[in-house]
Amino acid sequence: MTAEPIAGKNAPGSTDASHHSHEPQQSRKSQQSHREITDERGRVYRVGESDRDILGRPRWTMVVLPWVAMIAISVFEYAYGAAEDTLSAAHHWTSSNTFWVLSVWIFFQAGVSFPAGKLREKGVLTSRKAMLVGSVLSLLGFVSLSHAPNVAAAMVGFGLLGGVGSGLIYSTCVNMVGKWYPERRGGKTGFVNGGFAYGAVPFIFLFSYGFDTSNYRTVLDLVGFYVLAVTLVAGMFFKDPPKNWWPADVDPLRPSSDPRTAVALAKNPPSVRQFTPGEALRTGVVPLMWVCILCCAGVSIFGISFQVPFAKEMGFGPLIAASSMGVMSVINGTGRGVVGWLSDRLGRQRTLTYVCVALAMAQFGVLWAGEMHNQPLFLAFAFLSGFAGGAFYPLFASLVPDYFGENNNASNYGMVYSAKLVSGLFGGGMGAMVVDSWGYVGAYTMAGAVSLLAAGLSLLLRQPGVPRARAIAA
Template sequence: MTTASTVRPAYREVTDANGRVYRVGESARDILGGPRLLMVILPWVAMMAISVAEYAYGSAEEVLSDAHGWTSTNTFWVLGVWTVFQAAVAFPTGRLRERGILSARGATLIGAVLAGIGFFALSHAPNVPLAILGFGFFGGTGAGMVYSTCVNIVGKWYPERRGGKTGFVNGGFAYGSVPMIFVFTYSFDAGNYHTVLDLVGVYVLILVAICGWFFKDPPKNWWPEEVDPIEHQKNAVSDKAQAKNPPAVRQYEPMEAIRTGMLPLMWFCLVLCSGVSIFGISFQVPYAKDIGFGPLVAASSMGIMSVINGTGRGVTGWLSDRLGRKQTLILVVAVEGLSQFGVLWAGDIRSEWLFLIFAFISGFGGGAFFPMFAALTPDYFGENNNAQNYGLVYSSKLVGGLAGSGLGATVVAAWGYSGAYALAGCLGLASAALALLLRQPGRPSASRVRAGAGGALQVSGETV
């Protein structure tokens, strides 16, 4: 018989030179009942399902306007309100999760139901206010609960190198909509819009709910048993790749993260670049049609944009693990800003092939920054409060969404597409300039880290 004194602890807590605690010894299989790769694949599938609401909406706008008797401004404000709540719900959802009131599974299942309701409301709402309530409020809230849970659960399960996997999951939010873009362009009309939207609602509800059923957060301070946390900290100085993305010095509470000044700076950068991205998503198809390009070019440009938007997130996430998160962020945001001028130029000269090329570039820049912010947040402030901290950063999209969609419609009406695209390009470049100011809070100089890297290891609180 095994006595209590001979039972090995399930985990131990290791404290590094900076006082950061790591919970090591438990495998992902011990906690999940399967490999931690499940917390990459399942969130990725759920993200593809909910991407329909944002990325395919522009392709459905014309039919929605005709079927419901709405103006173009009406339809874009419906999307604008959806974007507001999709972003606004990230922080409260994260706070409930971090306090143990709401599980990752619960957040995703609630989100699945609300996202499905959003499509049913878009199908049957008799007027704009009810469409805003159903699709904008309920649908946006549901999509935001799913999005925020999917993005930050990856960083919790892969704290040692999260960029590529976060980018992969985040990418599903873009290219998952591609089939629906062509459905809404070619097989969506005033005669069948009820059926199509109802079926999309059922598809989103069921697929997200199945994935979310298996979601589970790791314990606070969890660290993969196969990676030594102290050696990982040392390598953050000696290894060129890891030195670009050193782990957070400590676990920051939301108010502590705000007081560093870096979280507000990230928030404002994301306001600008997300506004430009939402503007492109909302107006690229209408702009292509306005300048006389056929429906194939219009749909293809948006399809290309969505595919590259999504795959670009995965590629830049992988690249950021090697070149550095901040450096990659600056690059992609600058590309996003410059590409707006390219789309405008291609439209001015009525060049379909150039329009598709710049749609490609715009799609890359307009999505790749999202996983950079998602990975930078735990890089700077730690994983324990990532659901809340990233929720605060991502809440900036509610301002960017209003500016890019609703306010964008007003700017197009007042200045035309030329003025609107020029303004978007300038805002994108301004965001890249602000990103130059980002730095990791509390990180000592390289010489001080090297001097202290050899000591201050503690092992404490070995518990079952």
């Protein structure tokens, strides 16, 4: 392994104009103090700069601020099922039409991740600009949903504009955390990702009890301004670290003295190098991840969309129906943080397999408890469904930089996350068709089988280049 001191702004690998033309210039101290070191695999680490040198504040702020923004946009997806009845009645839509609006939103929310990532990495779109644009489009999404004259207008306004806006915010927040915590990203990414679920809990109860055809426009408009205000303020403080940045207090070439960091790096070693999107795609791992997240996200979206309607059809009262979704959202969010923390200790690939199996068990369990009309059991499996239905997101968000590096993570994760744009069609719109044709028994049985398929696929995931790197080290 080698260590190569490099200083000065024109030195190889140092801060260049093309990378930082879109961010405030670093301090003179930061520019002169960093150096680059290379490990035996050829991976470059930029060390010597602390988080305060770059940000002017501790890096934990780049966990809290994205978390707050994720809480704000969670109302888009996780509270929509609770609003479905009122939206259908107010706009005179069928249930299938209402859920197709959500499917269009999911399509654009996931689809914008890759192109936005490319723009960010090229310096065209900074993290702050992404948050600003996302905030305004999110507001337009809710205003469109409240005043839409027909389904097509709702699909364009809420689905397209709201989907792009919330997708910009989501991808920016998730990728931000992995860049600032390359040595122990699992728990931090899970914590931020969790806000996207439990932040919707107050709105689930609002849409279940205080949302009707007499006030739906006012409520949706106010929700839109709430999302705008929170995400806009949080986004004003966003900033990415330099390429190849590594925390100044963690030696990337030697075991860490911090046992938590040492275990996390041992179970989830850094990528062998920084992969471009094309290189990552050619490894064959990205397509495998894509199919796996397609299966998991489709099942998760199905549960989010149909758990409340299924509970009502089984004869459970509105309190149990809303509580089941509230429980699902809370556990969905907190489970992301817990699983992210566990993945730092158990390894992310193994943890992902456990999550997929739990997701399958939850689908069969919700169906079983519903048909038995057993409320406590129904809530218990809703708990498990919420836990597993969100936990895979931070695992993939951490696996991608683990496997392919942080420099192109916005694009690489965008490729993997784009699977959700297809899964939204299966989980939402096509899920409604399956329920209409086969009933809830057929739909939940299919969801459980798809989850088991995802578990099998997760066993095939391997970090590209690791066997070769270990051979060199040996």
